[in-house]
Amino acid sequence: MTKLVLIDGSSYLYRAFHALPPLTNAAGEPTGALFGVVNMLRGHLKEKPEHIAFVVDAPGKTFRDEMYPDYKANRPPMPDELRAQVEPMLEIVAALGIPILREPGVEADDVIGTLALQASAQGLAVTISTGDKDFAQLVRQPAADAGPVALVNTMNGSRMDSDAAVIDKFGVRADQIVDLLALMGDAIDNVPGVEKCGPKTAAKWLAEHGSLDGVIANAAAIKGKVGDNLRAALARLPLNRELVTIKTDVALAQAPADLALRERDADALRGLYARYGFNQALKELDGGAATGAVANREPGVARGGGFVAAAAPASQPEIAPALSAPGEYETVLTEAQLTDWIAKLQAADEFAFDSETDALDPMRANLVGLSFSVEPGRACYLPLGHDYPGAPAQLSRAQVLDALRPLLSDPSKKKLGQHGKYDLHVLRRHGIDVRGYADDTMLESFVLSAGIARHDMDSLAKRHLGYDTIKYEAVAGKGAKQIPFSQVAIDDATRYAAEDADITLRLHRVLRAKLQAEPTLEAVYRDIEMPLVPVLARVEANGVLVDADELRRQSAELGRRMLAAQQQATELAGRSFNLDSPKQLGALLFDELKLPALVKTPGGAPSTNEEALEAIADQHELPRIILEYRGLAKLRGTYTDKLPEMVNPDTGRVHTSYHQAGAATGRLSSSDPNLQNIPIRSEEGRRIRTAFIAPPGRKLVACDYSQIELRIMAHLSEDPALLRAFAEGADIHRATAAEVFGKPIAEVSGNERRAAKAINFGLIYGMGAFGLAKQLGVGRGEAQDYIALYFSRYPGVRDYMERTRQQARDAGFVETVFGRRLALDYIHARNAAQRAGAERAAINAPMQGTAADIIKRAMVQVDAWLADNRERALMILQVHDELVFEADADFVPILLEQVPALMSGAARLRVPLVVDSGVGDNWDEAH
DNA sequence: CGAATCCGTAACGTC
DNA sequence: GACGTTACGGATTCGA
Numbered sequence: 024m025t026k027l028v029l030i031d032g033s034s035y036l037y038r039a040f041h042a043l044p045p046l047t048n049a050a051g052e053p054t055g056a057l058f059g060v061v062n063m064l065r066g067h068l069k070e071k072p073e074h075i076a077f078v079v080d081a082p083g084k085t086f087r088d089e090m091y092p093d094y095k096a097n098r099p100p101m102p103d104e105l106r107a108q109v110e111p112m113l114e115i116v117a118a119l120g121i122p123i124l125r126e127p128g129v130e131a132d133d134v135i136g137t138l139a140l141q142a143s144a145q146g147l148a149v150t151i152s153t154g155d156k157d158f159a160q161l162v163r164q165p166a167a168d169a170g171p172v173a174l175v176n177t178m179n180g181s182r183m184d185s186d187a188a189v190i191d192k193f194g195v196r197a198d199q200i201v202d203l204l205a206l207m208g209d210a211i212d213n214v215p216g217v218e219k220c221g222p223k224t225a226a227k228w229l230a231e232h233g234s235l236d237g238v239i240a241n242a243a244a245i246k247g248k249v250g251d252n253l254r255a256a257l258a259r260l261p262l263n264r265e266l267v268t269i270k271t272d273v274a275l276a277q278a279p280a281d282l283a284l285r286e287r288d289a290d291a292l293r294g295l296y297a298r299y300g301f302n303q304a305l306k307e308l309d310g311g312a313a314t315g316a317v318a319n320r321e322p323g324v325a326r327g328g329g330f331v332a333a334a335a336p337a338s339q340p341e342i343a344p345a346l347s348a349p350g351e352y353e354t355v356l357t358e359a360q361l362t363d364w365i366a367k368l369q370a371a372d373e374f375a376f377d378s379e380t381d382a383l384d385p386m387r388a389n390l391v392g393l394s395f396s397v398e399p400g401r402a403c404y405l406p407l408g409h410d411y412p413g414a415p416a417q418l419s420r421a422q423v424l425d426a427l428r429p430l431l432s433d434p435s436k437k438k439l440g441q442h443g444k445y446d447l448h449v450l451r452r453h454g455i456d457v458r459g460y461a462d463d464t465m466l467e468s469f470v471l472s473a474g475i476a477r478h479d480m481d482s483l484a485k486r487h488l489g490y491d492t493i494k495y496e497a498v499a500g501k502g503a504k505q506i507p508f509s510q511v512a513i514d515d516a517t518r519y520a521a522e523d524a525d526i527t528l529r530l531h532r533v534l535r536a537k538l539q540a541e542p543t544l545e546a547v548y549r550d551i552e553m554p555l556v557p558v559l560a561r562v563e564a565n566g567v568l569v570d571a572d573e574l575r576r577q578s579a580e581l582g583r584r585m586l587a588a589q590q591q592a593t594e595l596a597g598r599s600f601n602l603d604s605p606k607q608l609g610a611l612l613f614d615e616l617k618l619p620a621l622v623k624t625p626g627g628a629p630s631t632n633e634e635a636l637e638a639i640a641d642q643h644e645l646p647r648i649i650l651e652y653r654g655l656a657k658l659r660g661t662y663t664d665k666l667p668e669m670v671n672p673d674t675g676r677v678h679t680s681y682h683q684a685g686a687a688t689g690r691l692s693s694s695d696p697n698l699q700n701i702p703i704r705s706e707e708g709r710r711i712r713t714a715f716i717a718p719p720g721r722k723l724v725a726c727d728y729s730q731i732e733l734r735i736m737a738h739l740s741e742d743p744a745l746l747r748a749f750a751e752g753a754d755i756h757r758a759t760a761a762e763v764f765g766k767p768i769a770e771v772s773g774n775e776r777r778a779a780k781a782i783n784f785g786l787i788y789g790m791g792a793f794g795l796a797k798q799l800g801v802g803r804g805e806a807q808d809y810i811a812l813y814f815s816r817y818p819g820v821r822d823y824m825e826r827t828r829q830q831a832r833d834a835g836f837v838e839t840v841f842g843r844r845l846a847l848d849y850i851h852a853r854n855a856a857q858r859a860g861a862e863r864a865a866i867n868a869p870m871q872g873t874a875a876d877i878i879k880r881a882m883v884q885v886d887a888w889l890a891d892n893r894e895r896a897l898m899i900l901q902v903h904d905e906l907v908f909e910a911d912a913d914f915v916p917i918l919l920e921q922v923p924a925l926m927s928g929a930a931r932l933r934v935p936l937v938v939d940s941g942v943g944d945n946w947d948e949a950h
Numbered sequence: 951c952g953a954a955t956c957c958g959t960a961a962c963g964t965c
Numbered sequence: 966g967a968c969g970t971t972a973c974g975g976a977t978t979c980g981a
Contacts, residue, residue, distance in 0.1 A: 041981080042951090210978080219957080221977050248957075502955065502979075603972055605960055624960065632961060657962060660971055686967055690965085697969045700964035708963080732965085788966040860966090867966035871965085875967095903965045903967090 024148045024170060027279050028072040029135045030121075031153035032079040035060050036112060038154045038178055040105045048300040053104040057299055060112055063177045064119060065304060067152060074147070074282045077116045078134050081127040087266055094266065096213045111299065118292045120285035126275065133270035136161055140271040142279035143170045154178055157209075160200035160269060162189050194226030202235035205263035206253075214266050215259070218252040228253075235264055350400030352521035354513055356415060361426060364395060364403050368430055371397040373437040373461065375528035378446045379520050381408075381507040384695070385448035386564070386671055386678045390420065391509045392516060393427075394524040399532065402521035404513075411510045424455055434458040441465050441480045441527045444683070447560045460556060464527055467534035469684035470548040471541075474836075474846035478684045484526050487533045492526060493519045543842035551841065551879050552683065558886040558898075559681045559691075565897040566676030567698070568909070570945075571667035573714040578663040581655045588652040595645045602652050605631045611645075618643055634797075658702065662711050669696045681901065688868050689843050689875040690903060699902050701946075715946035722915050725949040726922050726940040727905035730755055731877065732787045732870040738840070738932040739869060742819025749934035756780040762816040763809065782813055786820065787870055789863030824866055831865035839872040840930070874904060877936070881929035882906065885922055907946065915942055 039059025046055040165171040173184030206225035208216020380388035396402035407420040439462035620629030636646035685692035693699040702708025737745040748758040760771040760779035796806035814821040845868040849861040896910035923938035943949040
């Protein structure tokens with residue numbers, strides 16, 4: 024069969040340039056790319072093709088630029104060392120007798136595509152020589168009426184010549200390649216695809232939905248972040264497909280038959296080879312028969328299969344869209360401007376402010392600038408610490424803060440912000456005690472729509488103002504290239520920071536109106552959330568003293584025991600494996616050892632979780648060892664290794680961060696580190712609490728609500744039996760057992776109490792018979808009997824639960840005792856499992872949320888009481904139903920008298936709120 | 951191409 | 966039920 028070789032010249036030139044070291048000839052001219060291309064060409068000529076063409080891009084715009092002005096906009100200009108090699112390359116190609124094609128208005132790709140299909144139709148065997156993966160769309164197997172079209176990449180020796188090879192490489196058929204590329208996009212050509220969608224994801228979608236049109240039609244059903252990204256990119260996908268489709272119908276002067284390989288010009292070649300120092304090629308030219316494929320000596324070969332993806336040097340980082348200012352933003356650099364703005368702030372009823380810093384951790388961040396806004400569309404940025412070379416002179420931080428202090432610390436001067444707790448920390452650490460922090464848009468949003476929305480400023484601006492804010496990444500970059508805000512150009516910083524203050528103010532106007540329309544919610548916001556802000560800031564700033572040496576000792580011991588467990592596991596398995604990898608463990612247990620896989624992960628794989636391992640622990644020793652190892656690894660990896668790292672070098676203490684708008688139920692959450700999940704249940708876990716200590720002369724005091732959620736259930740359900748039990752101060756689990764099992768309290772067995780306790784917890788969590796059965800280790804029927812029995816004894820509870828479910832279905836939300844609304848997104852989900860989950864949440868949320876409201880109120884009151892005793896006692900932790908204090912030893916009795924009383928009095932329910940407390944030198948002892 | 955980074959999953963600590 | 970953190974492993978993107 025007659026052969027036609029089509030060479031993608033530009034692609035090779037670029038790839039050879041980047042793949043090969045920057046070689047030069049004796050005269051110092053760059054030759055690396057040339058060398059690569061020459062070797063590639065010699066490789067092809069060995070195959071003695073009858074027809075061949077070297078195709079390069081013609082200068083000027085193409086039809087793709089017409090279609091999409093930004094096409095290849097990111098591509099930097101050709102480096103000079105490469106440009107210098109273009110002419111010599113063409114000279115060599117010509118001297119080799121290879122026809123050169125340059126077609127204006129289209130790209131080399133389109134010329135190759137057109138010729139390839141024409142030749143194939145004429146029965147020729149076509150080889151496209153390129154490093155560009157896009158050509159996979161042209162691959163054809165030989166057919167009765169058409170010749171094959173194959174791809175080769177001589178840089179790495181790969182060859183793609185069949186449907187199977189395309190599928191093997193890309194996971195889709197050749198005719199789906201354009202769809203695949205449209206989804207992926209192409210950074211080099213500046214064709215943005217679906218973010219986070221690479222070859223794997225695109226191939227998966229195409230396998231499911233057949234084609235790009237199929238994917239577009241089913242876009243709504245695709246989950247996760249990439250699903251969102253897909254929907255955001257939907258509009259441009261058809262254009263993408265056009266851009267990546269290689270044309271096969273270009274009107275060309277040449278037909279395949281015109282591309283015959285001509286006689287080479289040996290003299291010209293000899294001169295060129297000599298000039299560029301291609302000794303091997305020269306020898307071959309004169310000696311005639313060289314042996315072996317020259318191409319295989321290229322350094323690129325060793326790296327193995329796959330097409331090289333990048334043709335051009337790295338593109339510029341994406342340029343942010345013009346930072347369009349929605350309002351008038353002023354950079355304050357002079358005293359006159361500052362005076363002017365202070366006057367504006369003084370005159371305003373309220374103003375928004377925001378701080379810019381050089382770190383996320385408010386306990387470490389330094390102030391870089393402040394922004395203010397007094398009316399929508401007007402804001403200023405006051406740079407204080409920009410220190411890049413060439414930064415304009417800025418006002419002195421100390422003087423500016425002194426000038427602002429009266430304003431910021433005046434309680435009657437109302438301020439508002441977005442997540443102002445952060446700013447309160449930063450300013451406090453710079454000597455300003457902010458008072459009069461009156462409104463916070465994050466908390467307004469949280470109270471208005473907990474459970475359904477995000478409450479960060481970017482989301483709020485989009486949702487309530489329809490406005491796209493400037494993203495932090497747009498001014499500071501991201502990843503490894505991110506610069507601290509102090510290095511951001513002041514002009515960019517002004518647009519970003521002033522916008523923050525401006526948007527905060529505008530958002531507040533919108534959100535305040537929404538809150539005013541809902542008096543109950545407004546009360547939750549005004550009476551519970553806002554007063555808590557400075558309290559949380561204080562608790563965080565106080566921090567907790569941690570005995571790092573004790574933790575290190577524990578780490579060392581845990582490490583020894585982990586090693587022992589690992590050795591035993593290796594022994595039992597007969598080989599080493601990664602004990603931390605559920606995947607490897609699953610393969611070992613279920614594939615190699617053939618143990619039964621009784622539990623599945625949500626993803627359908629055999630689970631290796633605790634339940635699954637317990638279930639097979641009687642059949643093999645290994646599961647027990649794994650469980651032992653896991654327990655130790657958890658403690659070490661999460662706590663004993665990590666906590667010492669979290670000690671703040673300035674304060675010597677650990678400062679967690681409480682998220683006030685974190686949990687859908689109104690609870691706080693804690694992170695960096697999370698101090699709300701320090702172990703307590705297991706003996707060895709509990710030891711970690713001994714490392715949370717009081718300094719000499721002080722004690723830790725822990726006060727916790729006893730059974731607060733069950734008490735709230737009693738209150739909400741008004742069930743007489745439950746109310747009575749709490750009123751009598753009974754051991755509630757024992758009392759429940761007595762009711763359910765129909766015997767006097769004194770005769771309840773330990774086992775019966777345990778069962779009752781499990782039922783009580785199950786109720787709080789909205790657990791069904793299935794969950795309870797699991798918890799108790801009994802059959803589902805038996806668990807169902809317990810529940811039925813429970814409801815017959817506590818009919819008020821049963822009615823309350825049904826009312827709550829109904830309320831959730833009717834209104835889409837449930838409420839706490841204080842009127843906080845908790846939205847239930849999936850209460851009407853089509854998916855039954857999702858719906859059931861939402862119903863369980865509906866049961867749980869009012870109890871959990873009311874408990875959260877109560878302890879928040881208590882914290883505010885306790886903090887107010889402590890205001891006069893800040894040197895003697897500090898509130899240092901909150902763990903959902905527990906408050907922990909550090910107090911002078913002689914102040915402890917007073918604390919023990921006051922705090923439990925304040926906590927009990929934080930709400931008036933139909934049952935008493937009992938608070939237990941304990942004292943010790945460490946957190947473990949304080950329980 | 952390899953390295954860095956992002957993302958989802960599995961597991962598990964607390965209340 | 967509500968969280969946050971860890972580790973892994975695969976996918977994506979960066980950077981040269």
